[in-house]
Amino acid sequence: xxxxxxxxxxxxxxxxxxxxxxxxxxxxxxxxxxxxxxxxxxxxxxxxxxxxxxxxxxxxxxxxxxxxxxxxxxxxxxxxxxxxxxxxxxxxxxxxxxxxxxxxxxxxxxxxxxxxxxxxxxxxxxxxxxxxxxxxxxxxxxxxxxxxxxxxxxxxxxxxxxxxxxxxxxxxxxxxxxxxxxxxxxxxxxxxxxxxxxxxxxxxxxxxxxxxxxxxxxxxxxxxxxxxxxxxxxxxxxxxxxxxxxxxxxxxxxxxxxxxxxxxxxxxxxxxxxxxxxxxxxxxxxxxxxxxxxxxxxxxxxxxxxxxxxxxxxxxxxxxxxxxxxxxxxxxxxxxxxxxxxxxxxxxxxxxxxxxxxxxxxxxxxxxxxxxxxxxxxxxxxxxxxxxxxxxxxxxxxxxxxxxxxxxxxxxxxxxxxxxxxxxxxxxxxxxxxxxxxxxxxxxxxxxxxxxxxxxxxxxxxxxxxxxxxxxxxxxxxxxxxxxxxxxxxxxxxxxxxxxxxxxxxxxxxxxxxxxxxxxxxxxxxxxxxxxxxxxxxxxxxxxxxxxxxxxxxxxxxxxxxxxxxxxxxxxxxxxxxxxxxxxxxxxxxxxxxxxxxxxxxxxxxxxxxxxxxxxxxxxxxxxxxxxxxxxxxxxxxxxxxxxxxxxxxxxxxxxxxxxxxxxxxxxxxxxxxxxxxxxxxxxxxxxxxxxxxxxxxxxxxxxxxxxxxxxxxxx
Amino acid sequence: xxxxxxxxxxxxxxxxxxxxxxxxxxxxxxxxxxxxxxxxxxxxxxxxxxxxxxxxxxxxxxxxxxxxxxxxxxxxxxxxxxxxxxxxxxxxxxxxxxxxxxxxxxxxxxxxxxxxxxxxxxxxxxxxxxxxxxxxxxxxxxxxxxxxxxx
Numbered sequence: 001x002x003x004x005x006x007x008x009x010x011x012x013x014x015x016x017x018x019x020x021x022x023x024x025x026x027x028x029x030x031x032x033x034x035x036x037x038x039x040x041x042x043x044x045x046x047x048x049x050x051x052x053x054x055x056x057x058x059x060x061x062x063x064x065x066x067x068x069x070x071x072x073x074x075x076x077x078x079x080x081x082x083x084x085x086x087x088x089x090x091x092x093x094x095x096x097x098x099x100x101x102x103x104x105x106x107x108x109x110x111x112x113x114x115x116x117x118x119x120x121x122x123x124x125x126x127x128x129x130x131x132x133x134x135x136x137x138x139x140x141x142x143x144x145x146x147x148x149x150x151x152x153x154x155x156x157x158x159x160x161x162x163x164x165x166x167x168x169x170x171x172x173x174x175x176x177x178x179x180x181x182x183x184x185x186x187x188x189x190x191x192x193x194x195x196x197x198x199x200x201x202x203x204x205x206x207x208x209x210x211x212x213x214x215x216x217x218x219x220x221x222x223x224x225x226x227x228x229x230x231x232x233x234x235x236x237x238x239x240x241x242x243x244x245x246x247x248x249x250x251x252x253x254x255x256x257x258x259x260x261x262x263x264x265x266x267x268x269x270x271x272x273x274x275x276x277x278x279x280x281x282x283x284x285x286x287x288x289x290x291x292x293x294x295x296x297x298x299x300x301x302x303x304x305x306x307x308x309x310x311x312x313x314x315x316x317x318x319x320x321x322x323x324x325x326x327x328x329x330x331x332x333x334x335x336x337x338x339x340x341x342x343x344x345x346x347x348x349x350x351x352x353x354x355x356x357x358x359x360x361x362x363x364x365x366x367x368x369x370x371x372x373x374x375x376x377x378x379x380x381x382x383x384x385x386x387x388x389x390x391x392x393x394x395x396x397x398x399x400x401x402x403x404x405x406x407x408x409x410x411x412x413x414x415x416x417x418x419x420x421x422x423x424x425x426x427x428x429x430x431x432x433x434x435x436x437x438x439x440x441x442x443x444x445x446x447x448x449x450x451x452x453x454x455x456x457x458x459x460x461x462x463x464x465x466x467x468x469x470x471x472x473x474x475x476x477x478x479x480x481x482x483x484x485x486x487x488x489x490x491x492x493x494x495x496x497x498x499x500x501x502x503x504x505x506x507x508x509x510x511x512x513x514x515x516x517x518x519x520x521x522x523x524x525x526x527x528x529x530x531x532x533x534x535x536x537x538x539x540x541x542x543x544x545x546x547x548x549x550x551x552x553x554x555x556x557x558x559x560x561x562x563x564x565x566x567x568x569x570x571x572x573x574x575x576x577x578x579x580x581x582x583x584x585x586x587x588x589x590x591x592x593x594x595x596x597x598x599x600x601x602x603x604x605x606x607x608x609x610x611x612x613x614x615x616x617x618x619x620x621x622x623x624x625x626x627x628x629x630x631x632x633x634x635x636x637x638x639x640x641x642x643x644x645x646x647x648x649x650x651x652x653x654x655x656x657x658x659x660x661x662x663x664x665x666x667x668x669x670x671x672x673x674x675x676x677x678x679x680x681x682x683x684x685x686x687x688x689x690x691x692x693x694x695x696x697x698x699x700x701x702x703x704x705x706x707x708x709x710x711x712x713x714x715x716x
Numbered sequence: 717x718x719x720x721x722x723x724x725x726x727x728x729x730x731x732x733x734x735x736x737x738x739x740x741x742x743x744x745x746x747x748x749x750x751x752x753x754x755x756x757x758x759x760x761x762x763x764x765x766x767x768x769x770x771x772x773x774x775x776x777x778x779x780x781x782x783x784x785x786x787x788x789x790x791x792x793x794x795x796x797x798x799x800x801x802x803x804x805x806x807x808x809x810x811x812x813x814x815x816x817x818x819x820x821x822x823x824x825x826x827x828x829x830x831x832x833x834x835x836x837x838x839x840x841x842x843x844x845x846x847x848x849x850x851x852x853x854x855x856x857x858x859x860x861x862x863x864x865x866x867x
Contacts, residue, residue: 078815079813079814079816209807209808212813212816212819212820213800213808213812213819213823214791214792215751216751217816219817221744221750221754255734273746274741274744274754275738278757335815336761336818336847336850337753337815338755383816384815385753385817385818386817386849388849417755417758417761626814626852626855629854630814630852632851633848633853655756656760656761657758661847661849662851662853663846663847664841664843664844664846664853664856664857665842667853667857669838669857670854
């Protein structure tokens with residue numbers, strides 16, 4: 001059931017500075033928020049604590065003399081729209097214009113929560129960001145009141161200005177120096193009640209949209225860091241293959257080649273341009289030893305997974321069984337921007353630029369890899385061209401640092417698309433055995449046993465893996481290795497009697513990573529297929545069956561919304577059908593209805609998608625709609641057509657030519673997202689839609705073709 | 717080293733580069749024009765899509781020698797000063813972008829399509845091959861129709 005986020009109190013601090021600067025501590029992420037508040041300060045009232053020095057741990061807001069409100073965000077922007085959402089929270093409470101709010105990404109810090117993942121960014125920032133801005137507003141108003149010798153209560157704030165009843169106004173920038181000296185604001189420093197929100201909840205265009213459409217948005221590969229030369233790595237044909245020998249004479253003699261160095265994963269070439277680097281890479285004469293999986297292909301992996309699924313216990317006596325076994329292939333994250341990192345490693349310091357969901361862990365890993373103290377390693381977090389979980393790991397940054405160190409020069413390392421797809425990371429392949437037991441028209445027991453591939457490290461140090469998982473509370477934790485298997489599904493979603501689950505795993509030396517919605521993307525997808533099959537065996541309509549068996553009102557409401565908006569049950573020609581699925585996670589819930597044309601089962605087209613989501617307060621409904629739209633395409637891709645094959649220890653695919661992530665011709669001609677009104681605190685949203693979309697696509701395909709989909713992607 | 721002159725976003729440029737150097741790396745690594753993105757290097761993802769003499773190209777698979785004495789337009793050259801091209805404006809109005817990485821290529825592909833086919837059908841839009849890993853396709857479709865209506 002929906003986890004209710006506790007309403008937390010935040011203590012906000014003022015920083016000693018010549019401009020108004022306030023700070024709120026950021027604890028761990030929302031899922032583990034208990035005890036996040038600094039207890040020592042808990043009894044103090046806001047603003048009476050003066051903090052000096054570092055902004056580690058803190059969300060810091062500064063009002064500059066140029067009338068800009070700057071919040072250095074300890075999160076990464078990878079397209080999910082977190083910078084826009086935070087800018088909206090700040091603009092709301094300050095009554096600042098959105099264009100006056102800047103949200104640069106913070107460098108890696110030493111303490112606090114700098115983790116982007118688990119769909120936790122908005123929920124973890126919603127309190128601190130608004131508290132921060134509300135306090136800043138109160139101080140600015142107080143400073144204006146003193147300047148004008150007017151009662152603070154009589155002043156208003158609007159458009160990044162304080163306005164007096166007589167029409168006089170002062171920009172925040174003009175007040176910032178005096179506001180910095182205010183200890184006790186003369187007006188409330190509490191955030192507005194939701195009823196007065198004018199920015200939060202209003203569909204808002206991304207703050208970086210203009211930069212993007214004009215080509216000005218800068219990613220790591222677009223940086224011009226002095227002397228950082230284009231660098232590529234030749235990698236083995238098989239996963240984990242080892243370099244036996246390299247003859248680099250021809251490559252070194254080629255024009256524009258600066259350095260050729262061996263690294264753990266292959267051989268790196270540093271050159272004048274990526275053209276020169278690729279040419280020299282292709283001129284290296286290398287003998288490779290095959291990797292540890294050279295005798296392994298998909299069929300064997302599938303049978304090992306099947307064998308690793310724990311057996312299901314006995315069903316309740318007298319019950320009838322609806323059972324299914326499901327298989328999911330490996331899936332590449334394949335963000336549009338390939339892994340790219342600029343590294344400048346010197347004898348006594350290092351500086352790295354790349355897009356990271358876990359910059360604190362990255363800094364520790366890089367420091368350890370290059371043999372420098374962490375305090376000498378600076379990590380600049382860049383916006384990322386997509387992630388989907390891929391940038392939780394920092395393999396490329398560590399590699400870039402090691403190349404820079406070995407080549408004794410700054411480098412701009414870029415993985416080629418083939419590197420990205422053939423050398424991971426990937427969503428692990430998995431096998432699922434699900435059984436629903438029913439008696440007298442009701443499900444009385446539901447059990448789901450699964451096995452997935454987990455990553456074994458073949459004796460390599462963790463630092464070479466660049467792995468990270470979970471909030472960066474500590475340093476590089478041993479928990480970077482995945483848990484043995486996915487957690488059993490929280491199938492309390494339905495009134496299905498006794499719910500149980502178990503998991504097994506197959507350890508393989510395959511680079512894996514959390515993929516948007518992690519285990520739910522496979523587990524909950526498979527479960528939603530079984531829910532449809534149970535309904536069918538009970539002679540019930542999939543929507544009606546869900547409506548009577550779902551526990552939570554909010555989930556029923558999103559289901560009803562899509563059924564209504566999507567005209568559930570309408571007549572469609574042969575070969576076409578609707579499908580539906582729901583999901584609940586991150587304190588949010590979602591339903592998805594799709595229509596598919598599978599008249600040609602080998603070439604199906606999802607023609608229409610209707611989604612409805614209840615995420616609590618939707619800070620930016622337009623951003624939420626975009627996230628849902630993306631998860632719909634993820635569902636279409638992973639269920640119908642996009643996956644990776646393993647052939648004799650190597651990934652078969654090498655670009656978007658054979659990794660069939662959806663194109664425009666696979667996308668629905670019609671997409672709608674319905675956002676349920678809510679004043680609850682925000683839940684998570686970025687990953688929420690994947691299982692519902694995937695489940696709905698599979699269920700629609702099943703109904704259109706009269707088949708039982710079992711192995712994904714279906715056309716592979 | 718041979719030298720090639722072409723017009724880039726309205727200004728003449730000359731580069732010394734190997735004849736077979738892909739235009740993408742001439743733009744990015746020599747001229748610091750970074751709007752066109754590398755996404756695959758084999759003309760498949762189309763994140764680098766730009767225009768050559770007004771027609772769509774993938775600079776990752778076009779040799780610099782083949783651009784000599786011609787006009788290259790990248791995303792940086794699409795707007796008329798501060799006035800956005802109708803396609804860029806439609807992109808902004810529909811808030812199409814998510815991570816933004818494929819969007820310069822998407823916009824250049826859409827602009828080239830509208831030049832050839834001012835009122836594209838859904839089937840024409842389906843023919844656009846550019847990958848968007850964030851899955852912004854529905855908004856891309858709407859933005860193209862909006863730009864067509866406005867243009």
